[in-house]
Amino acid sequence: MENFVLVGKAKTVFRLIELKAKYEEAAKANKKQDKKKRK
Structure with missing residues (x-):
């Protein structure tokens, strides 16, 4: 579950x-x- 959250944050940061x-x-x-x- 933690891994999924980290990936989600990374995608958001990348998009920004x-x-x-x-x-x-x-x-x-x-x-x-x-x-x-x-x-």
């Missing part, structure tokens, strides 16, 4: 890391677009 990475990539893309619009 993945979402954070996607959010950071989107933020970088948005910054690039802003620079193009200003010129």
